[in-house]
Amino acid sequence: MGFAEDYTEPTSDSRLERGLDHLQQNSRAYLLIAPTIVFLLAVIGYPILETFRLSLFRAPSETSIETFVGLQNYVEILNSDVFYQLLWQTGRWVVVGVAAKTLLGLLIAVHLNGDIAGRKFFRTAFLVPWGIPYAISAVVFTWIEHPQYGYFNAILIKLGVIEEGIGILGSPEIAWIGTVAADVWIGTPFMAIILLAGLQSIPEDLYEAAAVDGAERWHQFRHITLPQLKGVILIATLLSTIWTFVSFDVIWTMTGGGPIDTTHTLVTWIYQTGLENGNLGMGAAYSVIGFLLLMAFAVVYLRVYTSGGEEL
C-alpha cells in the first residue's frame, strides 16, 4: 500500500499552500478516517450544538412553539439568585464527595495493599457497591435514612442518642449530607481500586531504601507513596469530579432536589427545569453553563497538576 510515503512534510511556503499540499498528499489517510470523524460529529458534536441552539430559544417542551430569544436565557440565569445557590450546592456536593471518596479510597487501598488476611475477598467485596445500579443504591440509602423504618435512626434510638427518628432527607440543613453519604458509598470502590493499582506499581526498592535510611512509615507514605501516586490521584480525582458533577441518579432518587431545593445541583436542576417544568430552552442554557464550567475546571486542573512539566 505504501501509506508511509504519503505522509510527507509540506514543502510550500504560504500557510494555505502548505495546508493544501498536506491535504493533497495525505488525502487517502483523511479519507480513511472520515467515517470515524463523521460518526463522532454525529454522536458528540450534534447534541452539543443542538443544546447550544436550544439555549437561544424560549422552547417549551410540551408544545412545538419555539421563540428565538438570543442570550436572554443566559442573562436571566446569571441574574438569578438560584444560579448562585446552585453553584454553591453543586460545589459542596462535588468537593465533599470527591474528597471523601479519595480519602476513604486511599485508606482502603493502603490496607488492601498490605498483607492482610482475606485480601482477595475484600478486594472483590469492595467492588460490589460500584457494580450496583446507582438508583438501587440510592433507594437503599433512602430506606436506611428513613425516619420511621431506617436502620440509622433505629440504631441511634437504641443507643439512646435520639428519642424519635430524624428525617435526614427531609431536613433542609442536613439532607445534602444524606445524599453525599450514598454517593461516597457508591464511588469509593472505584477510587480504592484505582489507587490500589497505583500503589502496586511503586517499586518495593524505594521503601526498602527508605527503611534502611530510618524513615518512619508516615514519612515513607508522605515522601514516597503520595508523590508516586500523584498521577493516579490526578486521573482518579478528575474522573470522579466529572462523574460526581454530572451525577443525577442519587439525588433525584433520594430527594428529587428537595427539601426546599437544598439538594439540587446544576444537573438535577437542568432536568427539573427542562423536562419536568417543560422549559427546554432554559434547561439547555443551564446545560451549556454546566458544560463550560466543567471544561474550565478540567483545563485548570490539568494545567495546575502538570505545571511541573509532567505528562499524563
Add this chain to the structure above:
Amino acid sequence: MSDRTAGRAERSIDRREMLGALGAGGAVVITGCLGDIGGGGNGSDGNGSGGGDGSNSLQFLTMGVGENIKQFFTENNKKFEEENDVSLEFTSVTWDNAQQTVNNRVDGDKAPDVGRWPARWIPQLVGKEALVPLDDMMGGDFGGKFYEGMAEGCKYEGSYYGAPWAASNKCFYYNKDVFESAGLDPENPSLDTWDDMLAAAQTVTEKTDTPALGLAGADAIETGSQYYHYHWSHGADLVDDDGKPVVNSDAGVEALTFFSDLHLEHGVTQSSPLSSTRQDIRQLFEGGDLGMVIAHVYTGINIDDSDTDFGYGIVQVPKGPTGRFSLNTIDAVSVFAQTEVEDAAKDLLRFYFDEDRHFQYAKNKGFMPTIEAVGERDYFQDSKNWAPYIEAGQYARARPKLTNFNEFNSRVVQAIQEALGDQKSPQKALDDAQSDLEELTG
C-alpha cells in the same frame, strides 16, 4: 453433486432465504407503518391516515389500554362500527409516549378524530386550536349526566373541550383500632372539619404512641395534591379567573398556617413530613402505623388484600371555613379540530357514555365513574370502599388548567416546604411564591 455445485446450491438457498426474510420483514414494517387497523389494537403509535379523510372512517386514540380492558374496547368498537356504518381505527399508546404522540400528530396534521387523555393537557391543545369546543353537547342532556365537578374539569376558558371519561379522587381514612385505643368512638369519629381532625389528632397523640396524622411534604406533585384540600377549603385559590396567581391571599396564609402548625405547633404528624412522600404515609397507614391520612380508594383495597389486620373507616376529606373539596384528576374524551367527521366523532362520545357501557368500563378498570347515575348503582353504593368516593364526587375539584402547571406547582410546594420546615412564616413563604409566580406567568 460436487462440492462446488453443492456450495453454489447452498449459496443459492441462502439468497432465497435472505430474500424471503427481507420480504417478510418488509411486510411486517409496512404493516407496522399502516398502524393498528381495526378494533382492539393496543400499543401502536397510530400514525395512520389523518383524521377526517372524508370517508366513513374514524380514528379513536386512547392511552394505557391494558389487558383488563382490551376486550371491552374490542367488543364495543365493533358494535359502534355496526351501528353507525363506520370504520373505527382504534389505537392505544402507552402513557410514556402519550403526550408526545398527541402533540406530534396535531403538529403533523395527523390528529385523531377522537382522543381520550388527561384533562390537564387541554390548555396546551386549545392554545394550538386543536380541539373542538363541546359546549353544545355538554350544555344539554348529555352534559347533565356527569358529576358537575368532573364536567368542570374538562372546561377551559369558559368552554368544554372534552367529556370526563374517568376520574380518581380522595377521601379521609382513619384507623379504628387507634381511635379506640385513644378513647375516640371508632364508629362515629366526628371528623367533619379540620378542627375536628386536629382535636382527634391531639387525642391520638396524647393517648397512643401512633403518629396521628400523615402529611406528605417531600414530592412536588404529591405534596400539592395533599395540601390543596386545605388551601381551597379555607377559601383560597391558586389562580384567579384570568389565570393570574393569587396564592398569598389571607385565606391562603390561614390554610398554610393551619397545615404547617399541624407539625410545628401541635406535633400531631409523623416525624419529618418533609421526608415523606404520599407513598410513605399511605404505607404507614396500610401497615397500621398511622392514625389518619388523606388517600385514594386503593388504600382500602390494599388493606383488604393484605394480611394486615386492623379496622379502618373512610369519611369525606374534612371541610374548612368555606367548604369541602376532593382533589380530582380526570381523563377526558375530546374531539380534535382536524376531524372532518365531527358528527360521527360526537356519536362515538354518545355511544361510550351510554350508562351501561360506562358502568362496565368503570367496574372493569377500577376508575371512578363520571356519570352520576352510574355512581348511584348498588355496585358502588354498597361497597364500603367505593361508596365514600362516589359521595366525594360532589366535592370534586381539579387543579387549575395552566400550560406550565408543573412549574407553577413546584413553586407553590416550595412555599409549603418552607413553612413546614419552619424556614419562613406562611405569610413570607406565600408572598415570595406569589412574587415568583407573577414573574413566571408574565
